[in-house]
Amino acid sequence: MWDRIKHKFEKFPARMAVARKIVELGLRVGENGKIYLDDVEINDVALARSVNVDRRTIKSTVDVILADPQLSEIFQNIHPAGTLLxxxxxxxxxxxxxxxxxxxxxxxxxxxxxxxxxxxxxxxxxxxxxxxxxxxxxxxxxxxxxxxxxxxxxxxxxxxxxxxxxx
The missing domain is CATH 3.30.70.260 (ACT domain)
Structure with missing residues (x-):
């Protein structure tokens, strides 16, 4: 999985950081281009702030993900692991x-x-x-x-x- 992600974003470190954060947090990219934690929509601005990028970087990362069938399949099926005690x-x-x-x-x-x-x-x-x-x-x-x-x-x-x- 990471090889595919790295290949797609190797020339765009900010987008790579966004993709990494999405996976790290167990976020999911919806077909509609929105980002979710389970069924809760995550605000692009809040995610951008946490990765220290512009909100447009969030949108462009999601666009790249949805345009690639393999990445889309991965990112649309991520689910959070639950609470770590x-x-x-x-x-x-x-x-x-x-x-x-x-x-x-x-x-x-x-x-x-x-x-x-x-x-x-x-x-x-x-x-x-x-x-x-x-x-x-x-x-x-x-x-x-x-x-x-x-x-x-x-x-x-x-x-x-x-x-x-x-x-």
Whole structure:
């Protein structure tokens, strides 16, 4: 997907930034040229402000997307992933494990969830950042109860894991 998007917008960095933000936020481009978060229409000016571009850049990006059948198919079918509980986990009595790792290493999610399972904890959410969208993608796991800090060393033994935060 990103190769196609990059190819289409490589000469237009502002449009690329808009396309990236649309994907990052889980926004959808409607057939009518409007941008939506699920069924809520997003104002072009507000989106332009968040990307630090002119509102006309939003319109031209959408026009390019809708004119390309492959991009149109992608952008018309994006849906938001839902609420990430990371910032309110403490208020809810949940635990958070954040893992920064090399995205190319296989098995990081499997081994991380195995460690949590061995502790007898249920996982409420798991979110893996996209290495194409984020400079330092993180795996964020929300658990039903806080995870013991002594597991940091076990997470660090997983091949490819660079950093671990437990809170």
């Amino acid at each position: 990371k910032n309110i986990a403490k208020n809810l009595g949940f635990g958070v494990v954040e893992i920064e790792a090399d995205a190319g290493n296989a098995g990081i999610i499997a081994r991380s969830t195995e460690l949590i399972s061995i502790e007898g904890l249920s996982i409420r959410q798991a979110h893996a950042g996209d290495p194409e969208l984020e400079e330092h993608p993180k795996l964020t796991i929300i658990t039903e109860k806080p995870v013991k800090g002594n597991l940091i060393n076990e997470f660090l033994k997983i091949p490819g894991v660079k950093r671990v935060s437990i809170y």
